Amino acid sequence: MSSLMLFSPFSIRGVTLKNRVVVPPMHQYSAVKGFPTDWHLMNAGKFAAGGAGLVVVESTKVERRGCGTVGDLGIWDDAFIEPLKRLVKFIHEQGAVAGIQLGHSGRKARANRPWEGDGPLQRRPNVEDWDAWTPVAPSAIAHSEKWHVPRALERHEVKDLVQAWGRGARRAHEAGFEVLELHGAHGYLVHEFLSERSNQRTDEYGGSEANRMRFLIEIAEAVRTHWPERKPLFVRLSVEDNAGWGPEQSVRLAKILKTKGVDVIDCSSGGITDQAPILGREIKYSYQVPLSEYVRRHADIMTxxxxxxxxxxxxxxxxxxxxxxLIAVGREILNNPNWPMDAALKLGAEGPFRNVPPQFGWWLGTRARRGFGTQPSTYQVGLQVGLEETRKVL
Ligand SMILES: Cc1cc2nc3c(=O)[nH]c(=O)nc-3n(C[C@H](O)[C@H](O)[C@H](O)COP(=O)(O)O)c2cc1C
Incomplete structure (x- = not known):
């Protein structure tokens, strides 16, 4: 067992992660009609092989209307189970635990891929179900001027949607995922219910804080009826959204979610406006960590x-x-999919290559035992030793 916390195994319910490094959900915008492609296999596979304890597949939509872009992954039909199984199997074969985030884009649905322009998609002939993909939200309030005004969900549609999340959880379980995360952040549907700014409903899903929390709480309940007791359930929140929802509300919500079988709050921020989620300060290293610390301490829940x-x-x-x-490493793991192995090496963890598949871990371990590549700074020393050895031979 490593003395480093980052590389010590961590158990939640019946699932043990080999370390505390998590690859957070990151959209690939590369699905075809909601189905994963080889890209997803390669993407999740390289993170799993890089040594992360948990790899969470991107926000996967519980209904067609919830797709953010033409490339979102879907889980609104049983047909998605088999192709997702392939992803899960591959992640597990690399020694990581496979997780998935369930999501719904709400009023930010039917949008461009980020690199194709920020904002709503313009009507296109190759989108056959354009009208069926109309963005929906708690109230008919656009995200900002450039976004379309969404259609306000009927009360019975809200109830149906709660069940859609439950069905998504059932499919995720059948596909073999071991960890499930509910996306309640970043200005998407669940967050739109939480925020007074986007939720001006007059039924039991709007108005008071308790009413605005109801949608997510009912989702957690529906999900838990399908998601086995032994499997962990996470919720991602924008703990601070700079528009009326903040850490105190998040703590109150987290305490309720805990009683509904939620184990971990994944602490993010922002997204309900176009303002950067900077908590009034500049974005810097660990900028959201104080939010995690606050929720952990005051709600007595894992974060x-x-x-x-x-x-x-x-x-x-x-x-x-x-x-x-737990520690989620997003963009840096895009930069270096072997981040866990690299971090283990730099922190001086025992057997830094044991956490990765032998196809490369064995070779790197063998090389390290000969004194190479264990510390970046040994290059000069190694070079010197090498030269001396060569001189002796000569
Ligand atoms: C390409 C990309 C896609 C993302 N997709 C999602 C997503 O599907 N769900 C989500 O909750 N957050 C998503 N995020 C946010 C990340 O999970 C993470 O919270 C964010 O990048 C900040 O962490 P970092 O500084 O380590 O990258 C995405 C981020 C990136 C860069």
Whole structure:
């Protein structure tokens, strides 16, 4: 067992992660009619092979209307189970645990892929179900001027949607995922219900804070009836959204969610406006970690920290300071899919290559035992030793 918290196994319910490094959900915008492609296999596979304990597949939509872009993954039909199984199997074969995030884009549905322009999609002939894909939301309020005004959901549609999340959880379980995360952040449908800014309903899903929380709480209940007791359930929240929803509300919500079988709050921020989620300050390393620390302390629930966590020692410090239970590394793992292996090496973890598949771990371990590649700074020394050895031979 490693003395480093980051590389110690971590158990939640019946699932044990080999370490506390998590790949958070990251859209690939590469699905075809909601179905995963080889891209998804390669993408999740390389993170799993890089040594992360948990790889969470991107926000996967519980209904067609909830797709953000033409490339979103779907889970609104049983037909998605088999192709998702292939992803799960591959992640598990690399020694990581497979998780999936369930989501619904709400009023931010039917949008461009980020690199094709920020904002709503213009009507296109190749989108056959354009009208059926009309964005829906708690109230008919656009995200901002450039976005379409969504259609307000009827009360019975809200009830149906709660069940759609439950069915999504059942399919995720049947596909073999071991961890499920509900996307309640970033200005998408669940967050739109939580926020007074986007939710002006007059039924039991709007108005008071308790009413605005109702949608997510009912979703958690519906999900737990399908998602087995032994499997962990996470919820991602924008703990601070800079528009009326903040850490105190998040703590109150987290306490209720805990009683509904939610194990971990994944602490993010922003998204209900186009303002950057910067909590009034500049974005810097670990900028969301104080939110995780706050929720963890005041709601007495496990948390995952995310947001500009880039270095291994930074991640280890967050755990040692009791600011989070899990560490999600997003863009930095896009930069370096072998981040967990690299961080283990730099932190001096015992057997840094044991956490990765032998196809490359064995070779790197063998090389390390000969004194190479264990520390970046040994290059000069190694070079010197090598030269001396060569001279002796000569
Ligand atoms: C390409 C990309 C796609 C993302 N997709 C999702 C997503 O599907 N669901 C979600 O909750 N967050 C999503 N995020 C946010 C990340 O999970 C993470 O919270 C964010 O990138 C901040 O962490 P980082 O600084 O380590 O990248 C995405 C981020 C990126 C860069």
């Amino acid at each position: 995952m920290a995310v947001g500009l966590i880039i270095h291994g020692d930074q991640a280890e410090d967050i755990l040692r300071e009791s600011q989070a239970d």
